[in-house]
Amino acid sequence: MKYLPILLILLQIVYAKDFSIIINKPFNDALFDITQNYDRTISAIGYTKDHRQPQTTDKIYSNPYEYLESQKSYVGNQIELVNVNLNAKILLQKTIELKNFNKAVSILKTPQDGYIVGGYTQNGKMLIHKLDKDGNTIFTKIFGTKNYNKMSKLILLKDESILAVGTSFTSRDSYDPIFTTGLGKTDIFLTKFSKYGQLLWSKKYGTIYDDKGIDAVQTENGSIMLLAQTKYENKSYMTILHITENGDKIWLKEYDSGEKTTPHKIIKTRDGNFIVLLSQINALEKNQVQIFKIDMYQNIIIQRNIQTTYSTVLKDIKEFSNGEFMAVGYVTDDINTDGLAMLLNKRLTMLTQEHFGGDGFDSFYALSILNNSKVAVAGVYTNKNSQESNMWITMLNKNCTMVKIKERAIKKHYNSSLYQDLLKIFKDEIDKKQLKIYPNLKIVFLDKRLYFKIGQYKLTKTQKIFLTTFSKKLIKVLKKHKQEIKFLEINGHTSSEWSKIDNFSSSYIKNTKLSLQRAYSVQTYIFKLQNQQTKMWIYKILKGSGNSFADVVKTKNKEDKQHSRRVEFKIWVY
DSSP: OOOOOOBHHHHTTSOOSBOEEEEOOSSOEEEEEEEEOTTSOEEEEEEEEEEOOOOOOOOOOSOHHHHHHHHGGGEEEEEEEEEEOTTSOEEEEEEEOOTTEEEEEEEEEOTTSOEEEEEEETTSOEEEEEEOTTSOEEEEEEEOOSSOEEEEEEEEOTTSOEEEEEEEEOOSOTTOTTBOSOOSSEEEEEEEEOTTSOEEEEEEEOOSSEEEEEEEEEOTTSOEEEEEEEEETTEEEEEEEEEOTTOOEEEEEEEOSOSBEEEEEEEEOTTSOEEEEEEEEOTTSOEEEEEEEEOTTSOEEEEEEEOOSSEEEEEEEEEOTTSOEEEEEEEEOSSOEEEEEEEEOTTOOEEEEEEEOOSSBOEEEEEEEOTTSOEEEEEEEEOTTOOSEEEEEEEEOTTSOBOBOOHHHHHGGGGSHHHHHHHHHTHHHHHTTSEEEOTTSEEEEOOGGGSOOTTOOSOOHHHHHHHHHHHHHHHHHHHHTGGGEEEEEEEEOOOSOOTTOOOHHHHHHHHHHHHHHHHHHHHHHHHHHSOHHHHHHHTTTEEEEEOTTTTOOEETTEEOHHHHSOEEEEEEEO
16 A cells, blocks of 8 residues: 555654544544535544443333333444644544434534534434534434435535435335325435524435435525436436425436446536536446536536546545546455545546555545645544554545645744734733743743742732733633644743752752642632633643743853742643
């Protein structure tokens, strides 16, 4: 394999060469969709296995189904939301527990900087779950027919309404009010919600055969082009359904491009047409790539078959601003399966491709083209000699190579907007020489009234007045850059003297305690100043430490004892 992902534990220690994050949790995990946030970070959605020990009970069950119902909330898949920055650091990893949940398959970015997650449950219901930018629940909607339903994709429409695309087993009732056409074993199932979660309509579509809803996209005039698969006997075809915003059918057409064809993705291109990704099993029983370009009048503009040596499937595709396309999926040979990235020109001819992964099963499921023309990819990775899949996020260049994280990316923090915002908000204090802010985000007090007296750690009235104003400004900046902040460290220091003690060890130990007490005094005072909402966030990042006299201040190579009796602030970022 050309590129080997770097394990997450290494990313927490050093900046690796490749941008590759593997999140290894117990049991099988995967990421199925990915998006870029307004602050340029990246969020991906998928599932993780949750297994908890059932609570013991003395209740005796005579019905085995009742017993299984009592136990199923303790084991199952749960939504996993992961947020990372452009330096391959995890900013947020949150498991969202829902009863009977199975898998999350789609994530949308809301105009309010939050998320809408789509998925389905173990008992055959669909769900949408709206979150704020920190992953907190706004609302959950569970819906579907009385039969088994499965979601494939969520689409955010122009009016901020939400379209859920999926499949439902038929009710075998042609008078079902949500049934529009067709009556196979399975049918296309669409549900539309308002941005507030109000159900607007649910409808089923299809042919007389078995139909499966795959994906959808909104056209320029507001109508919707829906991608589906139709199966009968041993054949499967791509089906396109064109409907109005209200779900009324305009036309439905089957495209016979081969006997065993599976559609995966539809997108709208910059010229107003549509690209459809498919895979087709050839005479050698290997998947090969098909790509269609169609218009909204059923016409095929381009049909491209991409022949590859190995079995190849593309799951997602996006268009660059210059009209070229990036597609991702997987490739399988006789030994293993790798993630695949492929660059295509405007005519859908392959320009280059790259394989990624290790010795197990690795696959890409979704991509997002970022503002800097890099490509964020979500998928699944399997460690060597393991049978459990892991969540995988990586970043690619436009030429399909993996992005390298260079040392200058680390230094960029020190010229970041966070540093500039600190300089701006503390301009008066800096001009008055009350404090100094270093490029490494360390804040040092210069005003002698802010230092501690010998052996003292309790705050004076002057220190409290200053810390009140100081903390108000500091917290304001930290909240603005919330996604970047790892810790706010308050480090206590002492001078080297301790009266009536000649023993170095005793002096060090007592000064260590004193330095911790100074940090604690400042930390608790700042914490108590905050409102309850701020406290619920800041307690996660506050970190107090004591440095004894290990880092005394020196002037002309001589210890400045007054300036050494201090606290310093250090902002640690991801």
